[in-house]
Amino acid sequence: TEGRSPYGRATYRYTPLLAWLLTPNVFLAEAFGKLLFVAGDVAAAAVAYRALRRRGAAAGRACGCCAAAWLLNPLPMAVSSRGNAEALVALLVLATLYWVEAGSVGKAALCYGLAVHMKIYPLTYALPIALHLRSGAGPGRAGRDSKARSAIVAHVWQLFVKMLNRDVLLFGTVAGSVLAALTVAFYHLYGWEFLEHAYLYHLTRRDIRHNFSPYFYMLYLTAESKWSFALGLAAFLPQLLLLLVVSLAFYRDLAFCCFLHTAIFVSFNKVCTSQYFVWYLCLLPLVMPSIKMSWHRGVLLLLLWFVGQGLWLAPAYFLEFKGYNTFLLIWLAGLLFLFINSLIIVQIISHYQKEAQVAKKLKQW
Amino acid sequence: CVPPDVQAACQDPTVTQELLQEGFHRDLLVKVELGEDAGGCAVAVRAHLPPGIYVDPYELAMLQQHNVTKAVLIPDVPDVEAPEYLAPDVQLVLSLDSDPRCSRCFRAAVPVHARYHRPARHSQPASVLLHSPQVLLCCCHSHLAAECWQPVEVGAPCSAEGNIPCQWHSTTHRPAQEELVLEVPVGLREHSPLVCAVTLLSTLLCASLILAATCKHGHFS
Numbered sequence: 001t002e003g004r005s006p007y008g009r010a011t012y013r014y015t016p017l018l019a020w021l022l023t024p025n026v027f028l029a030e031a032f033g034k035l036l037f038v039a040g041d042v043a044a045a046a047v048a049y050r051a052l053r054r055r056g057a058a059a060g061r062a063c064g065c066c067a068a069a070w071l072l073n074p075l076p077m078a079v080s081s082r083g084n085a086e087a088l089v090a091l092l093v094l095a096t097l098y099w100v101e102a103g104s105v106g107k108a109a110l111c112y113g114l115a116v117h118m119k120i121y122p123l124t125y126a127l128p129i130a131l132h133l134r135s136g137a138g139p140g141r142a143g144r145d146s147k148a149r150s151a152i153v154a155h156v157w158q159l160f161v162k163m164l165n166r167d168v169l170l171f172g173t174v175a176g177s178v179l180a181a182l183t184v185a186f187y188h189l190y191g192w193e194f195l196e197h198a199y200l201y202h203l204t205r206r207d208i209r210h211n212f213s214p215y216f217y218m219l220y221l222t223a224e225s226k227w228s229f230a231l232g233l234a235a236f237l238p239q240l241l242l243l244l245v246v247s248l249a250f251y252r253d254l255a256f257c258c259f260l261h262t263a264i265f266v267s268f269n270k271v272c273t274s275q276y277f278v279w280y281l282c283l284l285p286l287v288m289p290s291i292k293m294s295w296h297r298g299v300l301l302l303l304l305w306f307v308g309q310g311l312w313l314a315p316a317y318f319l320e321f322k323g324y325n326t327f328l329l330i331w332l333a334g335l336l337f338l339f340i341n342s343l344i345i346v347q348i349i350s351h352y353q354k355e356a357q358v359a360k361k362l363k364q365w
Numbered sequence: 366c367v368p369p370d371v372q373a374a375c376q377d378p379t380v381t382q383e384l385l386q387e388g389f390h391r392d393l394l395v396k397v398e399l400g401e402d403a404g405g406c407a408v409a410v411r412a413h414l415p416p417g418i419y420v421d422p423y424e425l426a427m428l429q430q431h432n433v434t435k436a437v438l439i440p441d442v443p444d445v446e447a448p449e450y451l452a453p454d455v456q457l458v459l460s461l462d463s464d465p466r467c468s469r470c471f472r473a474a475v476p477v478h479a480r481y482h483r484p485a486r487h488s489q490p491a492s493v494l495l496h497s498p499q500v501l502l503c504c505c506h507s508h509l510a511a512e513c514w515q516p517v518e519v520g521a522p523c524s525a526e527g528n529i530p531c532q533w534h535s536t537t538h539r540p541a542q543e544e545l546v547l548e549v550p551v552g553l554r555e556h557s558p559l560v561c562a563v564t565l566l567s568t569l570l571c572a573s574l575i576l577a578a579t580c581k582h583g584h585f586s
Contacts, residue, residue, distance in 0.1 A: 009423075011445065184390040185505050206447060209481055218564045221557045231561070234565060238572035245576060251584025264575065268568060313567040325490065325550035331560060337568050343569035354584075 001026045007193040015118050016186050016194065018085055040087035045071050047233040048092040048148045048285040051255070054101060056287050069284040076278050084275045089119045090282035095284070096122075098257050100129060107209050113178025120202050121279060124243055124265055124275035125258050131251035133167040142271035156248070190338065210316050210330050212272040212309070214338040217331035219270060239268040253354050260345065274309075293351040301344050308333075308340040375388045375513035375538060376400020380410065389479040391547065397461055397500055399469040400513075405506060406534075408461045408471045410498035411519060416452040416495030418477045418547065419443055425475070434475055435460040437521035447490070449480040458501070458521040478520050484552035495545040505531040513537055 006012050024032040045066045050061035070076060071210045080087045092115035099108035112129070115122045186194045208220040215235050222228050250257040261281035266272055303327035312333035315326035378399045385392040396412050414420065422442050428434040439456040457475065464470035482491035502514065503523040514534040523531040 249579045323388040325551045349578040
């Protein structure tokens with residue numbers, strides 16, 4: 001509002017668009033930003049509801065899923081009302097998935113480019129989206145006749161070569177143009193500072209302060225050692241491999257694939273804080289109807305997730321606010337939380353049944 | 366140098382500092398008792414903050430907005446995220462308010478935060494040493510005893526009324542330094558090999574579980 005760069009504020013690591021959106025905080029009321037994010041929360045639920053109805057869910061069921069997993073979930077509420085803009089990115093991601101499934105590739109690409117500009121993590125959705133759009137040209141022709149295990153490599157190569165159909169190229173061009181235009185425009189306005197804080201910081205971020213990540217203590221202890229780079233790379237490889245395999249396995253159901261993508265990305269990331277959970281919680285309403293799990297099992301897994309966080313928060317509180325040396329306990333709690341997250345992901349994959357939706361789609365053709 | 370007999374006539378201010386609360390987030394409480402009347406001067410202290418702790422400039426701005434604390438940081442926006450070994454020293458000029466307990470007493474508190482320190486051997490916490498701050502007087506009209514107070518450059522504005530130039534003064538004689546120690550818990554170097562091995566094995570195990578489930582239930586056409 002004073003005509004200066006938002007990066008004059010230390011620790012501002014977001015797009016200038018967000019700073020511009022929040023200028024009414026200064027002109028109107030301090031609470032404007034928080035109200036905007038809360039509105040984003042509600043809008044995200046509305047898009048999720050429409051997407052669910054589009055996928056064939058009954059009105060009551062769609063409403064219930066949105067309410068249970070998102071609207072009444074205290075975590076997104078807390079994140080938005082404390083002033084994090086995750087709800088806006090959630091809205092853009094949900095809009096992208098909605099438009100892809102509706103067949104409006106251009107609109108989807110626009111939302112996607114904007115989402116990636118705001119937060120880098122939706123970049124991982126590029127592969128499943130490309131595979132999904134490619135498969136829209138004709139289902140399952142690629143590998144039905146693969147004969148032996150050695151054909152797997154050739155099969156994967158075939159998939160990637162066949163990636164370049166009209167929809168994929170359109171999506172890539174529009175999303176790429178939106179991202180490039182925003183990057184060039186803001187670079188022109190704010191210079192190198194913008195690139196450094198909005199993009200590069202997130203790619204190279206190594207936060208050695210305590211957080212949910214299983215790697216936190218390892219990275220803290222080896223921060224200045226010669227192994228630091230190699231360990232960082234070792235931490236990245238499981239994440240990369242899982243994302244690749246999950247993309248290939250589940251791209252047909254884009255919402256489910258993206259949900260798994262983000263859940264894996266966040267759980268195996270070198271830094272993990274509460275607000276990252278919103279990234280995959282926003283996709284949970286879309287995914288819930290496809291997961292045939294008993295209520296008991298679902299509630300048990302949810303409870304386990306909260307217990308995992310609680311077991312981390314307790315020693316972290318004693319470290320930060322009481323000064324006890326609880327580093328080992330925090331580390332162990334971080335590993336436990338990883339196990340719990342992995343268990344939940346495995347359970348979700350095991351109970352996933354898309355047959356009903358596939359049958360419905362076949363009927364529609 | 367001040368001759369000893371003149372020095373004896375100057376009543377040194379007594380400075381005490383205390384760290385309230387526990388853990389990484391503390392309140393630094395500074396109390397000063399002047400030897401003689403302040404004579405209409407504003408009282409402040411200049412504290413040297415070692416790299417082990419920092420003051421959040423945005424928190425400070427908010428406290429100043431609510432008239433709770435008045436202070437100046439030099440440099441004005443230190444890196445709040447850096448670990449101790451990469452952080453700069455900072456100077457803090459903290460204005461003190463009069464303490465109702467006695468006529469020459471002044472006090473103020475400022476929130477400080479500890480940084481992460483290097484991991485250590487043998488479970489010793491890291492120690493952050495806070496030296497006694499220097500007492501400053503910001504005088505616009507008064508004349509202070511020249512043998513006790515000398516003009517000094519501080520790098521922070523001395524509160525001015527209109528266009529009257531005001532000047533910072535500090536004592537000619539530095540009283541005995543008392544150090545305050547803040548202990549910060551740190552990780553243990555001895556844990557490194559175990560932590561690295563177990564962390565990587567655990568992540569590999571969890572990744573394998575998810576990989577197995579994906580291969581079993583995934584639709585690879």
